[in-house]
Amino acid sequence: MKRRINLSYYLITFILVCFIAIPLIPLVIFSFSYGWKWPDLFPDQISLDAWAYVFDFGSKTWNSIMTSLKIAVTVTLINLFLALPAANILGRMDFKGKWLLEGLFYAPIIVPAFVSVMGIHMTFIQMGITDTLLGVILAHIIPTLPYMIRALVISYNTIGYIWEEQGKVLGASSFQCFFYIILPFILPGIIAGCSLSILVSLNQYIITFLIGGGQVMTLPLVMFPFISGGDPVIGSVLSLVFMIMAGGALLVMDVLLKKYYVRNVTLHFS
Template sequence: MKKHPRFLSLFLFIGVFIFVIVPFVPLIFTSLSFGWRWPDVVPQAWSLRAWEYVVNDGRTWQAVGISLSIALIVTAINIALAIPAANALMRYPVRGKWLFEAIIFSPIIIPPFISVMGIHLTFLRLGLTETVLGVVLAHIAPTLPYMFRALMISYQTLSTDWEDQARMLGAGAMPRFFHVVLPHLAPGIVAGASLSVLISLSQYLITFIIGAGQVVTLPILLFPFISGGDPGVASAYSLLYAAIAILTLIVMDAALRRYYQRNKATKEQAKGVKP
């Protein structure tokens, strides 16, 4: 019986390897190869040209910074918007609830560029184009639904009894939120935030139209190379993009763990002190 889980984990490992690691291999080869032609399985000659271009271009790092800041601001706004919205929709008998949900979820179903075309003129008149703020606002449409969905599920499993209980122990609105609601929502928030960050990071069209070239994120640099047919540079950018996305997810996951471990740690300490 003991062999079974080991076999299973090996199987899982192979699965992860095939579906997660293998797709990166051609990207790595392409970004590092010099004249990698069929039928060579592995490039015959190597070159750092693509990486040199990507790494040495000051815009790359500027774009990384802008991409990440936009993603994080968007996510913060999403959290601030989605918590009260999910709370209201899940907890109170709102009339026409389905309509609210339909509006909030519509950006998932309607291609974002259609709505962006619409808001572009408005943003132009408001002077929001070519600004980070404008891009941030435009990114909210395609990302908010995911944050909202994650929080709705979290709220579904949070009975109001918990808050009533805290209330009866003398907790006002803010302490109730921080001691009862937030800890319960935390995993949902991290799940929603991961999606929100990833989706924001991957926006090209919206950033391009609203940012109008003045807000240069990583996809803005990357896309011309994909369409322009320079697979070397495109691969290098893609890998950099993937690395940043993965790193962000790891950092957020670690933050959640730390959040939960802070409590566990005090517990361990207390256990150690006890005679």
């Protein structure tokens, strides 16, 4: 029995890896080759030109990566701050009109974010925060916050109040209750929410362009001209850079949160 599970496990992993990795292989090869022609299986010459261009044009790529990450991390922190209380109520309480409130919170997932951003653009102009990092960060909250709330609501759903009440009976403060009882329970949700928030923020093009006005250069802004009708080789280099950046950001976040979990949470359980 065990053997069969193992076998199907490997089989599924193998199929998944194939699905994810195989389309990436041509992208990698393509990024090293001007003039890779059908029907050649491999390009006849390897060229680093596109990579050299991406990493030497006045450090625009590096700066845009840093800007992208700066925005994504700040947005995610703000989201966490906003979503925790909201999810606490939505996930554990029942009250009149809850469906309406939930609907409003999740609306940006269904309504394309740039629709609301068009209106916000005017307000932001009046407030004088267009073309600034602050404006872009605020605008990125719109499409990312619903994912954070959704992930946390599900976590809160599973806890209920019993554990917290138990803690309180034993004399824990609300603060201690949150850190030692609630947090360990919802940490998987936080990881999921933060991952989505970071990814969705990193992916924004239209919102960043509209509010940032080209003054806030994120990686998608540098990349889009190349992948939509521009130089395809540079486009594939930038796509790979984007994937490495997004994957790296997720990995770092995951490792940090898990470390925190192991150090601060499991100790108190044992």
